Amino acid sequence: MTTTSIEVERHDAEAVNSAKIRQPLYAARKKIFPKRASGQFRRFKWLVMIVTLGIYYLTPWLRFDRGPHAPDQAVLVDLANRRFYFFFIEIWPQEFFIVAGLLVMAGLGLFLLTSTVGRAWCGYTCPQTVWVDLFLVIERAVEGDRNARMKLDAAPWGARKIALRTVKHAIWIAIAVATGGAWIFYFADAPTLLSDLVTGEAAPVAYMTVALLTATTYTFGGLMREQVCTYMCPWPRIQAAMLDENSLTVTYNDWRGEPRTRGAKKALAAGKVAGDCVDCNACVVVCPMGIDIRDGQQLECITCALCIDACDAVMDKLGRARGLISYATLADYNTNMAIATGGGAHAIDPSLVHKPGGGLADGIVPFHLSRIFQPRVFIYFAGWALIGVALVYALMVRDRLEVNVLHDRNPQFVVLSDGSIRNGYTVKLLNKIPEPREVTVSIDGLPGGAMSVVGIDRAEGAAVDVALDPDRLKTLKIYVRQPRELVDGRVQTFRFLVEDAENGENAAYTANFDAPE
Amino acid sequence: MSDKHIDEVSGVVTTGHEWDGIRELDNPMPRWWLWTFYATIAWALAYTIAYPAWPLISSATSGVLAWSSRGELRTELSAAEATRAEYAARVAELPVEEILADDTLRQFATSAGAAAFRVNCVQCHGSGAAGSPGYPNLNDDEWLWGGTAEDIRATIAHGVRFSGDDETRYSEMTAFADILDREEVATVAAYVKSLSEGGDPAGTGADIYADNCASCHGETGKGEPSLGAPDLTDAIWLYGSDVGEIAAQIRTPKHGVMPAWQARLGETTVKELAVYVHSLGGGQ
Numbered sequence: 001m002t003t004t005s006i007e008v009e010r011h012d013a014e015a016v017n018s019a020k021i022r023q024p025l026y027a028a029r030k031k032i033f034p035k036r037a038s039g040q041f042r043r044f045k046w047l048v049m050i051v052t053l054g055i056y057y058l059t060p061w062l063r064f065d066r067g068p069h070a071p072d073q074a075v076l077v078d079l080a081n082r083r084f085y086f087f088f089i090e091i092w093p094q095e096f097f098i099v100a101g102l103l104v105m106a107g108l109g110l111f112l113l114t115s116t117v118g119r120a121w122c123g124y125t126c127p128q129t130v131w132v133d134l135f136l137v138i139e140r141a142v143e144g145d146r147n148a149r150m151k152l153d154a155a156p157w158g159a160r161k162i163a164l165r166t167v168k169h170a171i172w173i174a175i176a177v178a179t180g181g182a183w184i185f186y187f188a189d190a191p192t193l194l195s196d197l198v199t200g201e202a203a204p205v206a207y208m209t210v211a212l213l214t215a216t217t218y219t220f221g222g223l224m225r226e227q228v229c230t231y232m233c234p235w236p237r238i239q240a241a242m243l244d245e246n247s248l249t250v251t252y253n254d255w256r257g258e259p260r261t262r263g264a265k266k267a268l269a270a271g272k273v274a275g276d277c278v279d280c281n282a283c284v285v286v287c288p289m290g291i292d293i294r295d296g297q298q299l300e301c302i303t304c305a306l307c308i309d310a311c312d313a314v315m316d317k318l319g320r321a322r323g324l325i326s327y328a329t330l331a332d333y334n335t336n337m338a339i340a341t342g343g344g345a346h347a348i349d350p351s352l353v354h355k356p357g358g359g360l361a362d363g364i365v366p367f368h369l370s371r372i373f374q375p376r377v378f379i380y381f382a383g384w385a386l387i388g389v390a391l392v393y394a395l396m397v398r399d400r401l402e403v404n405v406l407h408d409r410n411p412q413f414v415v416l417s418d419g420s421i422r423n424g425y426t427v428k429l430l431n432k433i434p435e436p437r438e439v440t441v442s443i444d445g446l447p448g449g450a451m452s453v454v455g456i457d458r459a460e461g462a463a464v465d466v467a468l469d470p471d472r473l474k475t476l477k478i479y480v481r482q483p484r485e486l487v488d489g490r491v492q493t494f495r496f497l498v499e500d501a502e503n504g505e506n507a508a509y510t511a512n513f514d515a516p517e
Numbered sequence: 518m519s520d521k522h523i524d525e526v527s528g529v530v531t532t533g534h535e536w537d538g539i540r541e542l543d544n545p546m547p548r549w550w551l552w553t554f555y556a557t558i559a560w561a562l563a564y565t566i567a568y569p570a571w572p573l574i575s576s577a578t579s580g581v582l583a584w585s586s587r588g589e590l591r592t593e594l595s596a597a598e599a600t601r602a603e604y605a606a607r608v609a610e611l612p613v614e615e616i617l618a619d620d621t622l623r624q625f626a627t628s629a630g631a632a633a634f635r636v637n638c639v640q641c642h643g644s645g646a647a648g649s650p651g652y653p654n655l656n657d658d659e660w661l662w663g664g665t666a667e668d669i670r671a672t673i674a675h676g677v678r679f680s681g682d683d684e685t686r687y688s689e690m691t692a693f694a695d696i697l698d699r700e701e702v703a704t705v706a707a708y709v710k711s712l713s714e715g716g717d718p719a720g721t722g723a724d725i726y727a728d729n730c731a732s733c734h735g736e737t738g739k740g741e742p743s744l745g746a747p748d749l750t751d752a753i754w755l756y757g758s759d760v761g762e763i764a765a766q767i768r769t770p771k772h773g774v775m776p777a778w779q780a781r782l783g784e785t786t787v788k789e790l791a792v793y794v795h796s797l798g799g800g801q
Contacts, residue, residue: 027545224549231547410645414656414798417751424656424798454796455623479798484752 029227031153032290034136035146039309048124049133057178060185064088069470070434077187083471089395090471092432101391105384112380114242116372117327118249122235122302128228129302131179131221132288135172142168146285172222173214180213226289229302236299245330246371250303252283252294252325253333253366255340258348260294275350276324282314283307283325293325321359326366336364401439402430403498405509412514421515422481429476429498431468439466439500441476446494446513448486452479480513487515605629609785613666616792623792630793633786637778646797650756651773658799659753662686663742665801670791674784676777677745685777688745693729694768701725706764712738712750713758 062074064087071078076085084091084099091098113120122129143149143164155161184206185193196202197210220228229236243249257277261267264274277294284292286306291298293307311325340348353364408424416422431437442463443451453464454477468474478496492513499506522531524542531540565571568580579585604625608616616622635644641652648654653661662672672686679685693702708722709730727736733746740748747755755773756766779787794800 024545026548026551028548227547227549231550408645410643411647411654411656414647414654415752416657416799417659417748417753419752422656422798454798455617455620477796 030290032226032288033146033149033153033285034288034290034306035285035310036140037286037306037309039312041305041309045124045133045304045306049130052125052127052130053134057182060182060190066090066434069436071189073189075186076189079187090432090434092430095398098391098394101387101394105387105391108380108384108387111242112377112384114239115244115247115374115380116377118243118247119235119239119301119303122229122239123250123304126302128220128233129288129304131175131217132225134175135221135225136288138171138175139168142171169222173218176214176217176221177210179217180210183213184209226300229289230300240299244374245334246374248327248329248367248372249297250293250301250305250308250325251297251328251330251333251366252277253323253328253336254294255333255337255348256350256353256360256364257294257324258350273349273351275348276315276320278314278318280314282310286310297330323366328366329368329371331371332365332367336366339364399507400432401498401500401505401507402432403441403496403507403509404428404430405496405511407512407514413516415516416481419484420481421484421487421513422479423513425478425480425496425511427476427478427496427509429466429468429474431470431472431474434471436470437468437500437502439468439498440464441466441478442497442499443480444495444497446480446482446492447488448483449480449494449513451481453477454479482513482515490515490517601625601629605785608788613670613788613791613795616788617666617795623796626789626792627796629786630789630791630796633782633790634793637782638790641775646794651771653755653773654753655794656797656799657753658801659748659751660742660799660801661745661747661755663801664799666791666795668742669794669800670788672775673790673794674777674779674787677775678772679774679777682777682780686745688733689772690733690746690770691729692769697725697729697767702764702767703760705730706760706767709738709749709763709767710758710760713752713754 059075060073063072064074064085065072066085070090071085073085074087076083078085082093110121139149143152152161152164181197188206193202193206197206254275254277257275259273259275260277260279261272261274262279264278267274281292283294284290284307286309287293288304288306289300289302291300293301305327308323308325308327312322315322315324336353337348338344340350340353342349342352353361355361404427406426406428408426412423414422414424427441429439429441431439440463441453443449450462451464452461453466456464456466456476466474466476480494492515493510494513496509496511497506498508522533522540523529524531524540527542529542529544532543534541565578566580567582568584569577570580571578604622607622608626608629611619611622616626634642634646638646642648642655643652646655653659658664660668662668662677671684675682675684675686677686678689697705704722705725706722708726711722726738730738733744734740734749735746738749740746752758754762756762756771778790782790
């Protein structure tokens with residue numbers, strides 16, 4: 001036996017299920033118990049909440065008199081009759097481009113808002129945020145603030161826990177029903193629909209819509225909360241492309257906060273440096289997303305600014321300058337960070353940004369307002385405003401009396417017994433005001449042309465009076481004939497004229513008159 | 518390769534996939550996502566039980582809800598039928614002239630008639646009712662058998678020269694090939710042609726016309742609807758306006774036949790057809 005070592009090749013391999021690379025596939029939701037915050041942003045959010053919820057719940061109940069021939073609901077989407085009413089504006093389906101324009105404006109507005117003040121939509125006005133806020137108000141009122149709720153959650157099920165949870169969920173469901181219920185009032189006369197709903201006479205689709213929206217409101221607002229923002233909403237992903245170094249985000253200013261310490265005096269006495277952050281975690285406990293803003297800007301942050309309120313309260317108590325957590329742009333943050341670290345030469349030294357007696361050194365501010373006014377902000381604004389002006393213009397000049405003409409194509413023309421040529425037209429008259437009116441329909445520009453209207457006036461003439469129903473379309477079958485000797489060419493053009501004699505409003509349509517070769 | 522790669526910023530393990538330096542974080546999915554996935558599977562299974570789904574050898578399971586697309590169509594058709602019933606009943610009981618006088622009924626009957634026309638009449642009269650040689654144009658104002666709504670209704674109901682109906686419109690023009698020689702036919706054809714052009718009515722053909730044609734077509738050539746004799750003075754020619762075509766029609770006349778529709782379509786549909794044809798522009 002020889003003892004020569006045998007060369008065995010070592011393979012670079014690893015089991016696919018090796019413990020080293022194994023990850024859990026699914027993670028349960030970690031419960032979040034946001035603490036009540038108070039401060040300027042919280043007050044502003046209460047205001048936004050009252051205004052947005054007020055608009056949502058009350059708008060269908062506003063009345064607006066449009067006379068006897070149209071509904072008196074100020075905002076109404078009348079799907080059955082294909083009309084959309086918004087106070088003094090009434091939109092027909094062919095004017096839906098106005099709604100499309102509004103949607104484009106909403107999109108551009110969101111871009112504009114995001115490029116300047118970051119995710120302000122998410123933090124203040126998104127329905128998900130507003131309703132979660134509302135549901136949290138209920139939760140706090142029933143179960144108490146953070147500590148009480150955590151205690152209750154950890155407690156075994158008993159009479160008190162069951163009672164509190166029942167009350168909470170009952171109120172949540174009541175809010176959810178009211179929310180789902182309010183939605184359908186936009187689509188029908190609200191008072192009538194409410195009584196129909198209560199008496200069980202409303203359409204099944206009304207109950208189904210209410211049930212569906214009740215379920216989503218309760219689930220999203222009460223049970224899923226931050227999961228909706230983090231996992232379901234596409235906007236956190238899109239915003240990554242919308243933000244740049246000049247956009248406002250909620251920022252932990254570690255250039256003045258670090259190194260964080262719970263015993264600042266002791267640390268200073270020991271000759272160490274100490275930042276403004278006392279590591280009290282007030283910013284973490286108020287966060288409805290359950291994150292720590294001190295970890296930096298992150299996908300989960302909806303910039304609700306409650307951590308700013310929480311931190312400012314602590315700073316006030318300690319007699320330090322507010323704004324350890326503040327709205328800031330990345331550019332300003334970098335400038336301040338460079339000052340605090342001597343341009344990256346050493347670790348953060350808070351004394352570089354502080355005055356000796358406390359407070360921030362001169363010229364040090366979390367952000368400069370001028371930063372956010374970048375060219376793209378003006379481009380977004382210009383685009384947004386342009387569409388707005390165009391829509392207003394379109395609304396102002398739009399016709400309330402219109403005529404559309406379809407030329408019969410089969411047959412294109414008919415030779416009559418006296419040799420004259422007749423063409424047929426389907427003429428649609430659109431009376432877009434909620435008032436009945438009389439209009440005169442006539443033709444112009446066809447030598448010797450005479451028209452007759454099926455069902456209205458059997459005698460041929462140049463003009464016919466037509467009564468239009470309020471807010472309705474009227475279809476006429478009109479025949480136009482021209483003596484053979486006056487026919488001038490294979491195709492002649494002439495105009496259908498429609499005029500409201502009372503106010504002179506008129507419309508015209510240029511049509512073709514076909515004749516044989 | 519096999520070592521787990523941890524993203525520096527987030528501290529999360531990556532999947533090992535990399536595109537131009539961008540790595541994919543391997544965050545766990547939320548648990549509720551899994552439950553939602555299971556719920557969709559449960560929903561899909563329930564759906565296949567409720568609705569027709571599973572293929573069998575010659576058909577498929579019919580589902581416990583007994584839904585079918587045919588059944589849905591049936592429901593929709595009967596709902597449409599129900600909304601039509603009120604108008605259809607009034608069309609059935611009123612004479613055509615009164616249907617024409619009522620705006621709503623007229624529109625209803627016109628639409629219904631247009632639909633029936635497309636199924637039953639377009640084969641001869643064309644989809645635009647413009648006809649073709651031998652098949653009258655229904656858009657114009659010449660009517661062989663009368664152009665009032667009632668005349669039109671009677672023509673549709675009983676047909677023209679239709680052997681299966683006792684009340685059918687009937688007339689037959691003599692074949693003049695046996696009576697007049699070629700020259701006489703040519704002469705009278707030229708005369709008839711001149712009538713429609715407002716030409717010289719005192720030509721040599723006038724005598725032949727007066728002897729042979731005036732009894733049906735009238736002394737002035739204005740025709741006679743009760744006999745189905747066409748107006749010869751107008752610009753409309755069923756078998757062509759050329760003198761040769763007119764001569765051919767004099768020698769060996771062609772006679773169109775139209776079936777009687779009342780027995781097949783019923784009184785109401787025939788009335789609707791009459792209203793529709795009347796509305797095409799030539800109705801009197």
